[in-house]
Amino acid sequence: MQERGREMNAVAENAVPRIFDSGAEARRAVRRGDHRAPTAGIAPGFVQANLAVLPKALADDFFRFCQFNPKPCPLLAASEPGDPRLPLLGEDLDIRTDIPRYRVWRKGELVDEVDDLMRIWRDDLVAFAIGCSFSFEEALVEDGIRLRHIEQGTNVPMWRTSMQTRPAGPFHGPLVVSMRPLRPADAIRAIQITSRFPAVHGAPVHIGKPESIGIADLSRPDYGDAVEVKPDELPVFWACGVTPQSVIAAVRPEFSITHAPGYMLVTDLKNSRLSVF
Amino acid sequence: MQERGREMNAVAENAVPRIFDSGAEARRAVRRGDHRAPTAGIAPGFVQANLAVLPKALADDFFRFCQFNPKPCPLLAASEPGDPRLPLLGEDLDIRTDIPRYRVWRKGELVDEVDDLMRIWRDDLVAFAIGCSFSFEEALVEDGIRLRHIEQGTNVPMWRTSMQTRPAGPFHGPLVVSMRPLRPADAIRAIQITSRFPAVHGAPVHIGKPESIGIADLSRPDYGDAVEVKPDELPVFWACGVTPQSVIAAVRPEFSITHAPGYMLVTDLKNSRLSVF
Structure with missing residues (x-):
């Protein structure tokens, strides 16, 4: 598991x-x-x-x-x-x-x-x-937005959240999110860009207040690798494809x-x- | 002045x-x-x-x-x-x-x-x-987003920022921004909605890190009236029509x-x- x-x-x-x-x-x-x-x-x-x-x-x-x-x-x-x-x-x-x-x-x-x-x-x-997320990450990088996990060559950090998916039959469970730290202007631009791509997770589901979605420690992801969130950056959270994996496994x-x-x-x-x- | x-x-x-x-x-x-x-x-x-x-x-x-x-x-x-x-x-x-x-x-x-x-x-x-901003505020309210200064019947709080406008002839000066506190999901939605309205200030220019744009104290706006920013909210900043007024006055x-x-x-x-x- x-x-x-x-x-x-x-x-x-x-x-x-x-x-x-x-x-x-x-x-x-x-x-x-x-x-x-x-x-x-x-x-x-x-x-x-x-x-x-x-x-x-x-x-x-x-x-x-x-x-x-x-x-x-x-x-x-x-x-x-x-x-x-x-x-x-x-x-x-x-x-x-x-x-x-x-x-x-x-x-x-x-x-x-x-x-x-x-x-x-x-x-x-x-x-x-x-x-x-490859598709929207490509669009972000092409727009000049730097993604730390890509620059570090590590996996994007992910967390199980306190947000629940809408169940169907036996399938249910928490929403898993990926996080990319961005400076505020880049975060706004990233929201615009990813809103255009609903077929690949779309706009972020959360920004800036990890504790509001049940994430206690940004340095300890549930999956993937931690990345630094600098003082002038906001953590931006997208719905993640690990969600269906996790839901199926359950x-x-x-x-x-x-x-x-x-x-x-x-x-x-x-x-x-x-x-x- | x-x-x-x-x-x-x-x-x-x-x-x-x-x-x-x-x-x-x-x-x-x-x-x-x-x-x-x-x-x-x-x-x-x-x-x-x-x-x-x-x-x-x-x-x-x-x-x-x-x-x-x-x-x-x-x-x-x-x-x-x-x-x-x-x-x-x-x-x-x-x-x-x-x-x-x-x-x-x-x-x-x-x-x-x-x-x-x-x-x-x-x-x-x-x-x-x-x-x-009336136009985009109408679009936000119609979408169900609550704007505190409207609910309070006060003026939106505004600040002169450390961001400079691009000068033309004698006209120059700092960008003035208005601020609306929003919960993260509403902030994301507000970015989407206001991005559709470039003719009325468009997308926010900043979110979440007021100190990054030269705003020291959210409780003391340069213009307008202060509104509370609750712990689960982010301050979201839009370019403001007071900017041209201020630039002309100068x-x-x-x-x-x-x-x-x-x-x-x-x-x-x-x-x-x-x-x-």
Whole structure:
């Protein structure tokens, strides 16, 4: 269970990623086995997604959970039961082969890490592709906003909060947030920019008063790595894709699959196309 | 000079305003002498504007100053020299008669308050109509955000900051900001809403760290009335229309005219039409 805590969007400690011109090229390299590394930065401009795979028996409730909680669980696409394709995200996309590393879970326990799902795919499985913060972070960095965890090459710090998600069926639990320290003018600009990207967590859920959302100590994140918050900075909190992971783990499904932290699904969607204005 | 410090958008202490269905109706009542009170709330949904009138010799530089400093000086319209009309803001609008109370200044000193400008209008005067915070405050309140100074019936608190405007000709000076205390989620929402209204000061210029912008004491505003900032709130700062007033006063023009605080120009523009998305 503790393993679930690791950031889905983890930054690889030591990877110098190969750069591909498109999401499709990156996926083909993954599929061929030519890319087995984390995916951060390998296809600049293209949306990367979190993966959650659940049996059909749980999928309907999880679908509703995503609908009810679009900030932590911005659903980009969901497959038909048993169908490994997600054509909305890439014509040739096969969820069984197109992620460099998967994690296999039984009753909430990590039981395996695998390079593809060919042998374990089942006819009742539904794949959920969920937006991740890479897209909005790219937009922030392109605007000249410096993100400390990226500059330090560490994982973004995350906390379980006192804010609750809206439950659906068995799925419930606290909202998990990521934090980026920003100077006030950058915080205002970051709110503007990320408001344009509802499909990848959207605007922050909180700013400046961590104790108001149940965060007692900014130097001790529940997941990821601590970053300094300087005296002239405000901590800015976004809903985090670890929320659905954490919520799924709590249900202890008989079988589920996720991407391995940092090994994301690279799609054909352009980050810029997620901007609503 | 001290008088300049009073909030242009002052809330009348004791007015129960008559409500008009349009800006044009409100202006006709003002023109007839039937409305001599502050204008806050008299034509809901319609844009109200700050007035600054300068001789042509200074007007070009002031025009550039507005262009350079759109957040404190969002120019809605400017007249031709000597022309009292502002047709962009109302077909029949006459700047000499359509504001309930004017202030007349000589060399930066307040010399008179008058009900109309018919006797003192000159062929070389240029009228500037500058967006005011009424419009974005209306949008915030309609969204359910509570603004303490409105609930208290006091003037919004304002400070001269350590942030400088971009000079143009003789016009220069510090940015003046207004402050509204908001809980973090409301602050994020207020940033989103006011970002849509660049013509009326737009997004905040600062949030949460008053000392970073030269504000030493939130309980002692330079202008307006103090409001409490509760422990779970952040002070949110917007560029303020007192900035151009203060900048003009510093130049000590041989002759200038402004509206009296709280006695604004009511226009035919709908607040909603100022929204850029």
